[in-house]
Amino acid sequence: MxxxxxxxxxxxxxxxxxxxxxxxxxxxxxxxxxxxxxxxxxxxxxxxxxxxxxxxxxxxxxxxxxxxxxxxxxxxxxxxxxxxxxxxxxxxxxxxxxxxxxxxxxxxxxxxxxxxxxxxxxxxxxxxxxxxxxxxxxxxxxxxxxxxxxxxxxxxxxxxxxxxxxxxxxxxxxxxxxxxxxxxxxxxxxxxxxGLTVVGGLSAQFISLKTKIAWGNGESVTKLQDIFDGLMPGILPFILVMVIWYLHDKKNISVMKLLLLLILIGAAGSLIRLF
Structure with a gap:
């Protein structure tokens, strides 16, 4: 050298x-x-x-x-x-x-x-x-x-x-x-x-979505959420995740637009006592 x-x-x-x-x-x-x-x-x-x-x-x-x-x-x-x-x-x-x-x-x-x-x-x-x-x-x-x-x-x-x-x-x-x-x-x-396993676990743990829809009166009130829980616990969070994934991955909707959409739906659903 x-x-x-x-x-x-x-x-x-x-x-x-x-x-x-x-x-x-x-x-x-x-x-x-x-x-x-x-x-x-x-x-x-x-x-x-x-x-x-x-x-x-x-x-x-x-x-x-x-x-x-x-x-x-x-x-x-x-x-x-x-x-x-x-x-x-x-x-x-x-x-x-x-x-x-x-x-x-x-x-x-x-x-x-x-x-x-x-x-x-x-x-x-x-x-x-x-x-x-x-x-x-x-x-x-x-x-x-x-x-x-x-x-x-x-x-x-x-x-x-x-x-x-x-x-x-x-x-x-x-x-x-x-x-x-x-x-x-x-x-x-x-x-x-x-990664998919972890994301699945996170979705089930941290995403909460329940509906307040019910019908009937007195002791014969039927809650839609009880029906969903009987079919599969956590089915609404699962559906939400799949819809968001579809819109982002297949329809190329940006994360910011999806976030705004979730805020609007959440606010409207709360006002009309849907969620």
């Missing part, structure tokens, strides 16, 4: 800087054309400054990372670390064309996004929310506090580990068993089942 390379050796501190930049900017300057490309390039700066000697070299390296990039921010961190390692290898004389950088990113950002969305965006959030909501409904302020603290700790912890792991693996990350198509397929399938 040359004296220049020894002087500009990339350290763990530099990699932590990469991780912090990515954590703080992964959705900044997001655009429809290239999505997270600006955040990716900006995150590489601490490493690129160490492995380039002129502004022209730094500019070319940054341009190399302005191509399309999009993945799940947390699970995708090993890929960022791997690309940083490739930049170090390139600075030491290895012939790594720009197309190889793009090929590595294109090959892994999709599978990592699928795994990350299943693990963090759905299952992980659902598990943490079930814990936090349970405490919050009992009037315990630790519910939202614990959710925020645990979510932040997991996100930061995995992101920093992911950068270090990816840097250690370098281009070998393409052959890593952890991110192999078979492993990702099995993991996403398992997480999907777990």
């Amino acid at each position: 040359s004296e220049n390379n020894m002087k500009n050796e990339v350290t763990k501190k530099d990699l932590y800087k990469v991780g912090v930049r990515w954590l703080m900017s992964n959705t900044s300057a997001w655009n429809w054309e290239r999505m997270q490309n600006v955040a990716f390039a900006w995150s590489m700066v601490p490493v690129l400054k160490k492995v380039t000697n002129t502004k022209e070299e730094l500019g070319h390296a940054l341009s190399r990372h302005m191509s399309f990039f999009n993945t799940e921010p947390t699970i995708g961190t090993p890929l960022i670390g791997a690309v940083a390692a490739m930049e170090v290898q390139k600075s030491k004389g290895e012939d790594i064309p720009d197309d190889v950088f793009n090929a590595i990113k294109s090959g892994l950002m999709g599978p990592m996004a699928a795994l990350g969305d299943s693990l963090f965006a759905s299952t992980g959030n659902a598990l943490l929310l079930s814990f936090g909501m349970g405490l919050a409904l009992e009037g315990n302020i630790l519910g939202p506090v614990m959710f925020a603290v645990i979510w932040t700790a997991i996100t930061i912890g995995f992101s920093m580990w992911g950068i270090q792991f990816g840097f250690k693996e370098g281009m070998k990350i393409m052959d890593s068993e952890i991110f192999s198509p078979e492993m990702i397929s099995k993991a996403t399938a398992f997480l999907a089942i777990l």
Whole structure:
């Protein structure tokens, strides 16, 4: 290794800087054309400054990372670390064309996004929310506090580990068993089942819907809710969840519109003593 390379050796501190930049900017300057490309390039700066000697070299390296990039921010961190390692290898004389950088990113950002969305965006959030909501409904302020603290700790912890792991693996990350198509397929399938189970449990526990419709008089009053409970306890919350899912997933109605619709129906139902 040359004296220049020894002087500009990339350290763990530099990699932590990469991780912090990515954590703080992964959705900044997001655009429809290239999505997270600006955040990716900006995150590489601490490493690129160490492995380039002129502004022209730094500019070319940054341009190399302005191509399309999009993945799940947390699970995708090993890929960022791997690309940083490739930049170090390139600075030491290895012939790594720009197309190889793009090929590595294109090959892994999709599978990592699928795994990350299943693990963090759905299952992980659902598990943490079930814990936090349970405490919050009992009037315990630790519910939202614990959710925020645990979510932040997991996100930061995995992101920093992911950068270090990816840097250690370098281009070998393409052959890593952890991110192999078979492993990702099995993991996403398992997480999907777990996520649906958790969401189902949350729906049954936290969604309450009962009707006040009744007919008759005196001792012969018949309550519609008793009929529903005899058919299947919790049938009205179940129907509500399925209707909301259908409107959102099949009719592409936004979450905000559905929330407003629920508020209006709830208010009207309460006024006419339907619910």
